[in-house]
Amino acid sequence: MHITNIIIAGLGGQGVITASDMLADAAFRAGFDVKKSELHGMSQRGGSVTSDVRFGDKILSPMVPFGEADVLLVLEETQVELNRPCLRNGGVLLTPDCIAPGVLKNKKSLNVAMLGCLSVVLDIPKAHWLDAVHAHLAEKLHRLNDEAFAVGRHATTS
């Protein structure tokens, strides 16, 4: 029974939860059982935010056990060391310097660009990623975020 464990981390307002919603949705569209969870409320006022996403044949707990994340995706440099202990030995760390400075038209789409990086690591077809990204954004933002996703996807393949 294989489970993929992913933690997305950053600061309140960076779109951590939106990114984890998109990831969970993409995995769901790809036919996996999915669970995701995070803490809302007071912790979101500019403070550290993390969100756990798990997918596989059958998922029980909605939280990634400490030290067992297969991938740690961090949107803010200051949050990398803080969350590193969540990653398992040999796990994949994706940090914001995967995206070269200045290549994004809008800094707010960093979360989607980082999902582009993540998409190369995971076994989820690209079409599901794009559908998931669109499902969580207003239509006027689709093109901008498609471009951001492509930037991330090429950053890790090139």
Place this chain on the structure above:
Amino acid sequence: MTVHSLEPRQLMSGDDAVALACIHAGVCLGTGYPGTPSTEILETFNQLGGKAQWAPNEKVALEVGLGVAFAGARAIVTMKHVGLNVAADPLFTAAYTDIDGGLVIVSADDPGMASSQNEQDNRYYARAAGVPMLEPTDAQQAYDYTLLAFWVAERWKIPVLLRLTTRVCHAKTVVKPRPSSAIAPVSASFRRDIPARVMIPAYAKPAHRRLRDKLAAIAAWNDAEGPVEDSGGSANCGIIATGVAAMHAREAAPTVRHLTVGMTYPLPLQRIREFASEVKQLVVVEEGEPLLYEALRAAGLPVIGKPDRYRFGELDVARVRRLLAQNNSPEPVPAKGKPPELCPGCAHRTVFQALHDLDCIVAGDIGCYTLGVLPPFSAMDTCVCMGASVGVGLGLRHALPKSQARRVVSVIGDSTFVHSGLTGLAEMAYNPPPTGHLLLILDNGTTAMTGQQEHPGTGRTLNHAATHRLDFFKVCQALGIHNVQLFSANDREVDLKTIIADQLTRSETAVFIIQQPCVLAAPKIRLYEQAAVNETVAKESCSATESCAIAASSQLFQLFNE
């Protein structure tokens, strides 16, 4: 992504799943007070077309829900765990009454206190009040148990508690909606039944006995056909668990036998006894208080509980593994992240800077502004529960020597003021301390911390339509406060520090209402106000009225843009 009423399989949160089940159960009215992690239930119910409204507080919400149930229709009443303390008064006696329509009360507990002032375990309320309690493990069960809760409520004419926790409310899991044919449509109609609904002692005495009879009947049903899941597996060890802890336990110990109990009060004791007799060792895995452990021990079952350290905080798979392995070594402490802070541009910053500079003794309250306690302001000395700022401030003023009493200020937000500050203000006018008192109402025009919900002071309903607005200024005057003042937080002419310092020298009761829309909510508030103005303009054919409305709207915009 929005929840859809008829999609066959969706990824959704426990809160959304409860809302969807309410749509499928034909719930007549959803009411409650915003509180993390329960808030999204009513918002989603509203988005799906249900009739949902915010009440001033949880007590009122439960009373409105009870009225709906007396009328023969279905009601869902939502709140966070501490909200049930406020609603406890109607809860305990509602349990004695016979309701016709289903009344389901959601208590969303917050073990680990992600966004709460305590981690009380509301499973105690089911036992204390004598009402059945259902505890789902994930969003699918949140959906299923909401439907089941309405069925139980109507079968035994009793309110039902649906207890969720943070990791059920806010965890997204796959849900297959399956509307139940057992939940037949109902139509509201009044049925007079005085002895079952008027709780004077003569009627309440037999009602108390009826309640215990109902609970005995529900326990028998729970034993015969209640929601209990037995995983099968090795007979060496059996684990009994409830709620999300059952999911952690099944993952932590996949080879042992698991009994997951869905209705946790009244317990299916016969089924638990049978399970116990079939395993060599029986362990209880529960988050929070050792309540199930104590109940099973009292029933004479030799269950193994947990060390006291697991009373604190959430459980997770790693902690359950440790618990089962009786590993008593110190647990790894997760690194502390960046703490939350008042938003840049938030008007509360000016107020807390002034309170800090004046070295005030600040009786605080519940909301975003509680963050005024953190550096650089460190300008809050007490915070206990909704509305407590007023009473605690008065108590400090009564007891402290005059020189210190004059430094005491109470600080409350707009939504919290309506929730339970009004009665405190009645006390302030009725029993004023010798040095008087000062209450600051930080009116940011929304219930900010829980995600910008409306309240009676915003003049808009849950879905942001215009309604009567509670006028804070007038209500403070009417309650008998000597000096009531209204300030705009970003009026450059106003020096809050000087004004507060001056007021603290006077021995009178005073309320300063400090207004500025929440920086996060302001753009939306402008849209709602514009929509309300447009509607008014469209309704009025008189050109004079139209120009009045436009003038009013431009004034409003001026206020927000200042």
